[in-house]
Amino acid sequence: MLLRYLFLFHNQNMEVKVAQNKPVAKEQWGSRIGVILAVAGSAVGLGNFLRFPGQAAAHGGGAFMIPYFISLLILGIPLCWAEWTMGRYGGNKGFNSAPGIYSVIWKNRLSKYAGSIAIIVPLIVYMYYVIIEAWCLGYAISYLNGDLMLGNNPDAYASFFGTFVGSSENGAVFNFSATSLFTLTAVVFILNFALIYRGVSKGIETFCKVAIPAMVVCAIFVLIRVLTLGTPNPELPEQSVVGGLGFMWNPDFTKLSDPQTWLAASGQVFFSLSVGFGIIINYASYLKRKDDVALSGFTASSMNEFFEVCLGGLITLPAAFIFLGATAVGGTFGLGFNALPNVFAMMPGGQIFGFLWFFMLFLAAITSSLSMLQPVIAFLEEGLGMKRHASVTMLGLITLLGAAFVTYFSKDLVALDTFDFWVGTTLIFILGLIQILLYGWAFGIKKGEQQMHQGAHIRIPKIVQYLLKYVSPIYLIVIFVAFVINNVPDYFATLASNQAALLSVFFIGAVLAFIALLTHIAGKRWEKEGKLQYETSQSETNGIGVTQ
Amino acid sequence: MTPAGWMIMISSIGAVLTAVGFSFYKVLTLPAVEAETTLKSEGLIDTGDTVDAD
DSSP, X not given: OHHHHHHHHHHHHHHHHHXXXXXXXXXOOSOHHHHHHHHHHHHOSHIIIIIHHHHHHHTTGGGGHHHHHHHIIIIIHHHHHHHHHHHHHHHHTTOOSHHHHHHHHSOSTTHHHHHHHXXXXXXXXXXXXXXXXXXXXXXXXXXXXXXXXXXXOHHHHHHHHHHHHTOSSTTTTXXXXXXXXXXXXXXXXXXXXXXXXXXXXXXXXXHHHHHHHHHHHHHHHHHHHHHTOOOSOTTOTTSSHHHHHHHHHOOOGGGGGOHHHHHHHHHHHHHHTTTTSSSHHHHHTTSOTTOOSHHHHXXXXXXXXXXXXXXXXXXXXXXXXXXXXXXXXXOHHHIIIIIHHXXXXXXXXXXXXXXXXXXXXXXXXXXXXXXXXXXXXXXXXXXXXXXXXXXXXXXXXXXXXXXXXXHHOOGGGHHHHHHHHIIIIIXXXXXXXXXXXXXXXXXXXXXXXXXXXXXXXSOOOTHHHHIIIIIHHHHHHHHHHHHHHHHHHHHHHHHHHOHHXXXXXXXXXXXXXXXXXXXXXXXXXXXXXXXXXXXXXXXXXXOEEEOO | OOHHHHHHHHHHHHHHHHHHHHHHHHHHHXXXXXXXXXXXXXXXXXXXXXXXXO
């Protein structure tokens, strides 16, 4: 029934298209700085402020920066450039969604299905990320009304977090008070869709132009506060600002011989820059033919590093160490939602600085979640011929279903964790690998270099092309294999023992199948429209060509 | 904090600030983007802002 509806829908829209027979203005970014801020906004998130310091402290402190910067130069920035280049190329061939862009680059029937992964990743990640976004908003509000000033009692903060996110039992957050997680998730959900409905330039770009500078201001206020704390407790002189910085930055070079350090550093760079999310390729597709991608890609990456190294590296762990000592380091959520609230409660002016901190995290999260919706909107519009109302409504219904699923299965945050592992981590590795192979081996580094320098304002060294073709794929494969060996067996064991985890995997599978079906329909539609055409004779058996 | 810690912290932050400073200086001092001529294939796509959402 659904299949029949979708085919009917797609045929109707094609008829409308033919009947209208008039060119429609293509959506584009309003300014150069706008696209840079939007890409930086998509990359900057909780990982910059919470995950990075934890990873650094656990893997050699300052020594961690050596593999970190090597990974940034070999893997992170080159892959960013590749995504920007392929995205702009695909956009100028008439596609804004990954299935179409991949079909332009790799002229094969399967390419659009590979591209559908770049729709699935942001779609599913949004389903749980919007809830984390609501956590940040909830914590910011709790600072304003004083609910989170619970004194020096670590258990009180753990209890607050557990109650707020409903980790005690499934369905625990389904209450409708003004500051409940359920209500806040609904508010954040609507806010995201209100912004995305306005479009790339009027929605995403306008919001990022305000949000990113606001984030910088909030973070700098908190940074100044942390760096002027001195030694709050004279009885513990080692717990000072300098001691906190030492805890984060003092190098332990013996850790460099541990492969886990290199794995952690490259993983941090990979996830921090939002490569392999399907977002950069979509954002870059709205660039004009002669718009620069080299300098823009470098600027967006540098900005992400500014938030991560200069702000995340100086604020989070030093602050936690000053008040809580070396025991402060926990996981991302433990550090962010248990340890730091405890720190703010003990800090002079902690209520206002706690608000600024969580409001900044909220802004960071919303600029990221917005970027997750646009690739799917673009796909629904160009793949199924939907108008903005229809595409936003359809995406709203799909993501509502997913967010409701994650919200309900809140016990021990199993659904959130399962979504994050299988899609927010594993599938991102796979997509990153596909994109890097697509650039190096299907697009080709000769054409890639030429395209990368079209309209470029900086010269990218030729060695980057060889890195992208030979070194980066191998580097990524090694990381991925190590990741699978280290993590996948445990998650398979969880599936066997936890029903919520199993249901989450079924849910992911259903979304995968649905998007694959839509991709198939979109492919047929593009072929019928003449945007994708089968090549004649010999190549007809091999794949498809794209009208130039 | 050890001297090596100071050195790594200052060089890491210095490298990032240099990269951000250089790239933003280049971006903000560039001339305005030229008006784009419409490409042939772009006419078929409608992903526009909500001027005509229905």
